[in-house]
Each structure stands twice: as structure tokens, then as C-alpha cells.
Amino acid sequence: MGSAASRSSGALPKLSIGQVLQRLGAEHPELTPSKIRFLEEQGLVHPARTSSGYRKFSDADVERIRTILALQRDYYLPLKVIAEHLESLDRGERPELPTPVAPRPKANGGSIFSSEAEFSREELLRRSGASRELLEQAQAASLLPRATTFTADDLNMLTALIELERSGIGPRHLRPFRTSAQHEIGLIEQALTGISRKPDSTHRHRTEAKAEELADALERVRRGLVRQSLRDRHNGR
Known part of the structure; x- marks a missing residue:
């Protein structure tokens, strides 16, 4: 850093x-x-x-x-x-920082399936700076789980929602994103059908690595489409 x-x-x-x-x-x-x-x-x-x-x-x-x-x-x-x-x-000072929040490492190097740091509801709100109302809205829109503990991914989601809320984009506007995510999961599961049926740990690790690779590729496609649409609007197409 x-x-x-x-x-x-x-x-x-x-x-x-x-x-x-x-x-x-x-x-x-x-x-x-x-x-x-x-x-x-x-x-x-x-x-x-x-x-x-x-x-x-x-x-x-x-x-x-x-x-x-x-x-x-x-x-x-x-x-x-x-x-x-x-x-x-x-001012030339050296302020202390809290311990970094990161997924707990696993033998396979970690993945989207790895166990992550867990937060209570209060810790989630404190770390994100979000209001209770925003968290409740996010849960109502199925963007965050109704749970007693939350992961680093949940914290990342909530901090993003804070930024969007400042521009007038609330959780209720993002409900279609949940539907889109479910569609992407279906595509990933379909692509993994041949690998995931094999039970041994080697194939399980291959499945996890492939799922993460596909999720990343789908994210790049989604981001590219948004940027392409913004460029088209800017150019008056």
C-alpha cells in the first residue's frame, strides 16, 4: 500500500x-x-x-x-x-490501523468458496458506516442475507451500496441485479456439470477454480457492456 x-x-x-x-x-x-x-x-x-x-x-x-x-x-x-x-x-503522524480483514486462507489458496472473516450485525454497520435503514433495505431487496453474521463480501457489498445511495440509487433499484446473478449462477452450474459430478478433492478444487474463473469472466462481460452503453449514450448512438 x-x-x-x-x-x-x-x-x-x-x-x-x-x-x-x-x-x-x-x-x-x-x-x-x-x-x-x-x-x-x-x-x-x-x-x-x-x-x-x-x-x-x-x-x-x-x-x-x-x-x-x-x-x-x-x-x-x-x-x-x-x-x-x-x-x-x-501532519507527519503515524496512526495505527485495525487488523486487515481478509478471507481465511485454505489449502487450495482460497477461492469464492473459502470461509471468510465473519462480522456481527453491529460490526458490519460500524465498519461500513452504513445506516440500519440501508442494511434493512438491502436485505429486503435480497442483496444481503437476513443473518446474524456477515462475511467480508457482505461488507464490500454494503460499502458499495452506500456510494450508490449518495447518487440516488437505492437497494430497491438493484433488485434486477439479484435476478441477473441467479441467471449467471445457472450458466456457471451448467458449465461445471461434467466436472462437479466427480467426488474426489482434486476435482472439487478444479470445480472451485473453474467456477471462480467463469464468475470473473462474466463480471468482465457485464462491466464491458455497461461501459459500452455509456459510450454509446455519450456519442449519441
Whole structure:
């Protein structure tokens, strides 16, 4: 994880949002221009502006964004806590961080089937910064389970819902995503039919690895279709 840089350090601002994405995309494929703009709106990053109003980022800005994303990914910290952490770093302090949240490793290296860190309802709300109302709405929309314990995936889902809610996209708008996910599961199960019938552990590991590979490919297709549609709308097609 890169250390947070002060706003005045680093090379002169010269990078566009697209160039920032190129630098950070491999490490953080979920990063988008809207995410960077959102971080700016929240006062976490401060790009310079050209006379035409275009954002320009310095190397220090890129490192700051990398730090923010790593704190979200590894610690699941709400943005308010991340902002306080960055301010402490800017003052030259060395604030402590909680223990990173990560799936517990398994013999096969871990997968979407692996056991994950578990949180109580209260811990889930505290770590995400979400309101009880948002959690209840997410459960009503079948985006999160009605359970007493939650996983790191649930925490990641809830933090995403917080960001969407700020733009007026609530859990009720995302019900079709649940239906789409069930359709994808059907496709994956169909593709795995020949492998999953064999009971030994070697074939079970192959099944898990193949399922994760297919889930990742379907995610890339979905993301690509959304971006393609956005480009088409922008170009007036």
C-alpha cells in the first residue's frame, strides 16, 4: 500500500483521469472515473484544474488514491475514517490501523468458496458506516442475507451500496441485479456439470477454480457492456 502524500508534494500535476486509471487499473480494476470524482467531492483527493476545467493529477495524487483504495479494500474503512487517517499522515503522524480483514486462507489458496472473516450485525454497520435503514433495505431487496453474521463480501457489498445511495440509487433499484446473478449462477452450474459430478478433492478444487474463473469472466462481460452503453449514450448512438 502506498503511503499517503501531502497535497503539495510530488511532481507537477500532469496526469488525466484516464492516465490515473492506467496506472492503478491493474491493482484496482474496480476504479472508474466516477469513483475518482467522488473521492474529490468527498475532499479526499485534490487534483489541479486547467484553465479549461480539466482535472490534472500529480504523482502524489495517484499515491493518495492508491492509499484510499487499499484502505477500503484491505480494512473496509468508511471514507470518514479514511479522511481522518490521511489528515494524520499529512501532519507527519503515524496512526495505527485495525487488523486487515481478509478471507481465511485454505489449502487450495482460497477461492469464492473459502470461509471468510465473519462480522456481527453491529460490526458490519460500524465498519461500513452504513445506516440500519440501508442494511434493512438491502436485505429486503435480497442483496444481503437476513443473518446474524456477515462475511467480508457482505461488507464490500454494503460499502458499495452506500456510494450508490449518495447518487440516488437505492437497494430497491438493484433488485434486477439479484435476478441477473441467479441467471449467471445457472450458466456457471451448467458449465461445471461434467466436472462437479466427480467426488474426489482434486476435482472439487478444479470445480472451485473453474467456477471462480467463469464468475470473473462474466463480471468482465457485464462491466464491458455497461461501459459500452455509456459510450454509446455519450456519442449519441
